[in-house]
Amino acid sequence: MWNWASSPTEIISHIFFLCTVESVESDSIDLAYRTTTQPILLSHVCRRWRAISLATPRLWSVVVIGLGHVSPSSCYRLSRGHPLSFDEKSPRNSNSTLQIRTFLNRSSSAPLRLHIDLRDEGWTFQLPESSHPSDVYSDRLSIVLDLLFHHIRRWQDVEVLSDTWLPQHMFIKRCSRFPIPPKLRHLSLARCNAYFALEGALFSPAALGEHCVLFQSDGQGEDSFEFAPSLSDDEQCGEPHALQSVSLAGVHIDWGNCGQIFRGLSRLELKYHTAEVLPSRLELTKMLQSSESLESLSIVGWGHRPSSSGGERLSDNPSTRTSSLLEDRHRVYLPRLKEFTFGWVNASHASSLLSSIFTQEQNPFPALSELVLEDVTNSLDPPSNRDSSLVLNALSHLLTLPSPLAQRAPIRRLHHRHIFASISSEMRLFAACTGQYGVIEELTLQGTNENLLIALLRMAVASDDKGHENGDAESHTRENSQKDQAKFFLDRLTIQEGNFCVDSSVLRVFLQVFPVPVDFDSDGVCADFEDDATYWDPDEGRDVSCSEDGPANWIPSGISILSTSFTSDGHQETPERMKGGDSNTLAYDCDHPQAVAFIGQNVESSGYPIDFCCLPAIS
Incomplete structure (x- = not known):
C-alpha cells in the first residue's frame, strides 16, 4: 500500500x-x-x-480565465457552481483578480500557460457586439490583461477565445508593445464566429478594423506599462524565438510586418477571416515562405484577399494566367508538411490560390500524409451543393507533380467535408492521394453525396480489371496481396454528422466492395431502403426485415454507431458509442419533436417516425 x-x-x-x-x-x-x-x-x-x-511553482503555472473574471454578474462562474464576489468600487481587489494574482505569484518563475475564454454560452450573434459582457466590462478586462502582461516574459502557451472582436483587439494592441516573448511556444487567438468568412461578409466593428503589429520585430518594444518590468538584453536582441505554433481564427494582424513571427513555425492556422482584412496574395506567399519548416498548415476561408477586396486579380484561364503569377522559384514549397487543411468559400478563388501560391515545378508537399478538405459555405449555410470540382482538380494537379523524394508516400488519411464535385474530379483526387500504392488508411466523410462513393467504386473496379489483365487472380482474395499489387484499398471509413445523403443500393454495394470497419454518426446518414431491406438482429440470430419490425432498432454486426440522445428540452447530450452485435438498441425519443427533427429529415411531414434507418445485412 x-x-x-x-x-x-x-x-x-x-x-x-x-x-x-x-x-x-x-x-x-x-x-x-x-x-x-x-x-x-x-x-x-x-x-x-x-x-x-x-513549493511546486508549475502546479500554479496554468492560469485559466473565464468570463466571470471580467463580468460582475453572478450568472458567470469561475468554477462549478461558485459565484464570484466583486467589489464594484475597487475591481482591482475583487476575488477574481485576487485569484489571478495568487496563481501568478505562486508560479514564481515557471513558464505560464494562459487559457482565456471570454465566450458566453447564451450569446447570440444577432445581438450587437457592444452588448456582450466582455465588451460592456472592457475596463475589467483591461485590469486582467495588465496582470498577465506584467509576466509576459514567462508566457509559454497562450490561448484567447472570444465571441467578439474587442477582446482580441485589446490583447493584440498590448502585444504590439513587446518583442516576441522568449519562452512563447504556442499562440492561439480565435474570434469564434466562422460566419465572417462567408462571401459578402464585412468586418465588424469597422472602427476597430486596423491591422496591428502582433509583436515588435526589432526588439525595440515601447514597454510602456508603468508596472511592466524591463526586458533583459537577451530578450531585446532579436534572437530566434521559440514559437512553434500560431493559430489565427478570425483574427487579423499587420500581415506585412509579421515575418519574424512565422519564421521557423511547425504549425500554422489561418481560418475564418473576413475577406477584406486578409493578407494580399504576395503577403501570404511571403508568410508561407518564411515558414518552410511547417509540418501542419490550415487555410480555411479565403486565404488571401480576393480581387473584389483589393487583392491581385487573376485570370480564370490557366493559359493566360502565367504573366500575372510570381515566378515559380518564388512560390511556396513545404518539404516537411505532413498535415494540410484547406477550406474554401469560393471554388474559383480557391483554385486560383492553389495554382498561384504553390510551386508548379514539383509536388509542393512531398511528405503529406493527412489531407482535410472542406467547402466552408456548405458547412455554414444550408447546403447549397456548390460544385467544388475546380478545387479538387487544382489540388490533384499539385499532388501529381514530380516529387523530389525517390518514392512519394501516399496520403494515408483523407477527410472530405461538405464537398460536392463531379465523379471524375473525385476519382482524380483519390488517384492523386494514393499514388502508386492505391491505399487510403482512413477516409472520413461528412455532408456529401454519393458521387464520392461511386468514384471509389469505379476506382476499385478499375483496379480489379487491371489485376485480371495481369493474370493475378489470387490477389483478389488476399488483403496483403491487394496492397502489394497496388489495388485501390480502403482500411477504415468514418461517416460523421452531416447531410450525408446516399442511395441505399450505392451504400450496400460500397460496403460489399470495401468490407472495412465503419464509424457511423447515425444522425448524419439518410439512406432510403427498399421495403425488403433487412438488418441483422443479434437476439434472433438472423436477418430481420425492416417491414417486419418497423423502424430498424439494431446495429449491424461490425458497424460502430455514434448515438445521440436528447434531454427533455431537446438539447443534445454527449454521444454514446454503440457497436453492432452487442444487443444494443437505439433509444431515441421519437415522441419529442425536436429530437425527431434532428435525427431525420422532414420526419413529421413523412407520416411516420423514423428513429434510424439501419444498414441492410451484408453477406
Whole structure:
C-alpha cells in the first residue's frame, strides 16, 4: 500500500502536477477550470500537502480565465457552481483578480500557460457586439490583461477565445508593445464566429478594423506599462524565438510586418477571416515562405484577399494566367508538411490560390500524409451543393507533380467535408492521394453525396480489371496481396454528422466492395431502403426485415454507431458509442419533436417516425 507520509516530496509534487495535466489538454473549458481549483484543493488537505503545493511553482503555472473574471454578474462562474464576489468600487481587489494574482505569484518563475475564454454560452450573434459582457466590462478586462502582461516574459502557451472582436483587439494592441516573448511556444487567438468568412461578409466593428503589429520585430518594444518590468538584453536582441505554433481564427494582424513571427513555425492556422482584412496574395506567399519548416498548415476561408477586396486579380484561364503569377522559384514549397487543411468559400478563388501560391515545378508537399478538405459555405449555410470540382482538380494537379523524394508516400488519411464535385474530379483526387500504392488508411466523410462513393467504386473496379489483365487472380482474395499489387484499398471509413445523403443500393454495394470497419454518426446518414431491406438482429440470430419490425432498432454486426440522445428540452447530450452485435438498441425519443427533427429529415411531414434507418445485412 502506498504510504503518503513516507513518500519523497519530489514524487508527491510530481503527482500533484499530473492532476492538472489532463484538464489542461482537454478542449472543454469546464475541465480546464479544474486546473484552477485543483491546486487550491490540494493545498487545503493537510499541512504537508500545503507546503508541497506552495513549493511546486508549475502546479500554479496554468492560469485559466473565464468570463466571470471580467463580468460582475453572478450568472458567470469561475468554477462549478461558485459565484464570484466583486467589489464594484475597487475591481482591482475583487476575488477574481485576487485569484489571478495568487496563481501568478505562486508560479514564481515557471513558464505560464494562459487559457482565456471570454465566450458566453447564451450569446447570440444577432445581438450587437457592444452588448456582450466582455465588451460592456472592457475596463475589467483591461485590469486582467495588465496582470498577465506584467509576466509576459514567462508566457509559454497562450490561448484567447472570444465571441467578439474587442477582446482580441485589446490583447493584440498590448502585444504590439513587446518583442516576441522568449519562452512563447504556442499562440492561439480565435474570434469564434466562422460566419465572417462567408462571401459578402464585412468586418465588424469597422472602427476597430486596423491591422496591428502582433509583436515588435526589432526588439525595440515601447514597454510602456508603468508596472511592466524591463526586458533583459537577451530578450531585446532579436534572437530566434521559440514559437512553434500560431493559430489565427478570425483574427487579423499587420500581415506585412509579421515575418519574424512565422519564421521557423511547425504549425500554422489561418481560418475564418473576413475577406477584406486578409493578407494580399504576395503577403501570404511571403508568410508561407518564411515558414518552410511547417509540418501542419490550415487555410480555411479565403486565404488571401480576393480581387473584389483589393487583392491581385487573376485570370480564370490557366493559359493566360502565367504573366500575372510570381515566378515559380518564388512560390511556396513545404518539404516537411505532413498535415494540410484547406477550406474554401469560393471554388474559383480557391483554385486560383492553389495554382498561384504553390510551386508548379514539383509536388509542393512531398511528405503529406493527412489531407482535410472542406467547402466552408456548405458547412455554414444550408447546403447549397456548390460544385467544388475546380478545387479538387487544382489540388490533384499539385499532388501529381514530380516529387523530389525517390518514392512519394501516399496520403494515408483523407477527410472530405461538405464537398460536392463531379465523379471524375473525385476519382482524380483519390488517384492523386494514393499514388502508386492505391491505399487510403482512413477516409472520413461528412455532408456529401454519393458521387464520392461511386468514384471509389469505379476506382476499385478499375483496379480489379487491371489485376485480371495481369493474370493475378489470387490477389483478389488476399488483403496483403491487394496492397502489394497496388489495388485501390480502403482500411477504415468514418461517416460523421452531416447531410450525408446516399442511395441505399450505392451504400450496400460500397460496403460489399470495401468490407472495412465503419464509424457511423447515425444522425448524419439518410439512406432510403427498399421495403425488403433487412438488418441483422443479434437476439434472433438472423436477418430481420425492416417491414417486419418497423423502424430498424439494431446495429449491424461490425458497424460502430455514434448515438445521440436528447434531454427533455431537446438539447443534445454527449454521444454514446454503440457497436453492432452487442444487443444494443437505439433509444431515441421519437415522441419529442425536436429530437425527431434532428435525427431525420422532414420526419413529421413523412407520416411516420423514423428513429434510424439501419444498414441492410451484408453477406
